[in-house]
Amino acid sequence: MSKNLVLQTDFGLSDGAVSAMYGVAISVDPDIRIFNLTHDIPQYNIWEASYRLYQTVRYWPEETVFVSVVDPGVGTERLSVVVKTGENQYIVTPDNGTLTHINNSVGILEARVIDEKVNRLPNSGESYTFHGRDVYAFTGARLASNTISFEEVGPVVDVENIIELTKPKASKDGEVIRGNIDILDVRFGNLWTNINRELFKETGVEYGDSLEVTIENNTRHIYKSIMRFGRSFAESRIGEPLVFVNSVDKLGVALNQGSFANAYHIETGANWKISIRKVPNNL
Template identity: 55%
Template sequence: MVQYRLFFVLLFVGFSYPGISQPRALVFQSDFGLKDGAVAEMKGVAFSVSSDLKIFDVTHEIPVYNIWEASYRLYQAVPYWPAGTVFVSIVDPGVGSDRKSVVLKTKTGHYIVTPDNGTLTLVAEHLGIEEIREIDETKNRLGNSGKSYTFHGRDVYAFTGARLAAGTITFQEVGPKLSAQVVRMDYQKPVLVNGVIKGNIPALDIQYGNVWTNIDMEIFGKLGVKLHDKVHIIIYDNGQPMFEEDIPYVNTFAGVPVGKNLVYMNSLLNFSLGINQGNFSDKYKVSSGPGWSISIWKTKQ
């Protein structure tokens, strides 16, 4: 009986005493895919740091070398996780080069462990930079990995992210503080000029082929478009027009007949294009990235 009482006392203390911190969630994303053991190696390293870690994934299907996509998927996912969550993002075509390995703390209290190669573009812009530290590999690198030059995702980022999430190190122990600047990728930011909004197509709703823009509800609202009004759309690939049409604005896919085009606000409350039970991206050969842009205005009714 005494042993049981002691067990419950320790359990209570472990969950409630402010001096005992619980591990943060550790969330991975990469362009590694799941065809081989790379992701399992990273998670194995993390669990070797602490078997108590709770590990999750954004995705491991980022198109290879697509730094922009990595940046967008962080922007999409990070805000919906609790403050303190540690994200490890590895899309690193420059692995082994002189690009910096960093941990960025956002103003929302999230941590991003990644190469500073443009991956932090959208997180820095939308969530803000509280502080950045460069990873000190003399202290924060997997043991006996010094001769491995091509898998920093495992040897540096997964290891450091796990140590930070587990509380083995503090943020200050990651390494030296850097200026609050990151490598940023250029793209068309949303602007409204003379009744025309210009913006970027940062990503696709991949499973369904919907086309997402960075034009948020606030700036779109300035056009005065009401439900079922038509919006004139022109989509460009590096300045080359690829699609042009007047499309009705609705709030659900069922707002138009099956097979018809629509524009709507997606789950991030950004202006988007789709087909009711169809694939807009495939049908019109529209993709995404920093070179894809869009112009929209209210069609005269």
């Protein structure tokens, strides 16, 4: 193993929860290298936890171990699992939908249920509300440090039985591309859609073309305007909207040096729909 351990939670950093996970991992092996993916996942937001793994995992070396804890079902019968991805990395997480984007992108080769009789922090058996520390950080550190092998995590579970969230697909309807707003580029307020670049290019759109962008929440009309398809933000004026290709090769919508999400009160999820069509540049 690489001894790289990457942590993601919805715990925030205002108390000792993440620090406790660090302490458990270092107690397993003081040479382990611990990194933060993020601890700012919105509380209980399994969808965002799944997306942030998808956004990040493929850029880490093989055998990196990720621990993702967004776990509204902690203490219930939901399973705790470790999966091996199609790019030879490992993810330790509750089986609650957190693996949705990974399974649909890089794929899952094998999954194992964590055997808590072996892979649980000693003397923590009466705790049912902090599996991030007692089960996930402990198991992830043992795996990353070669204290245990993947086979020693626990029994195999069928990958087809791993829980997935509903994941809408983008579509092409004539000259119109329809999709959803998957997530926000939080700090800058850009909208990240589920429309991939290849599907978008099927409409014959080129950089500099004008696009009509419509956003709806369920059946409620939220936004409609014409903007340019830009290669970079510098191709638009400050405060001007644009469509661009983001860092995961999907279409994004932004305000140059502004927050599109805040300006138009846009949120994310299956009910937030976006449609894009090319219009003549002189409109």
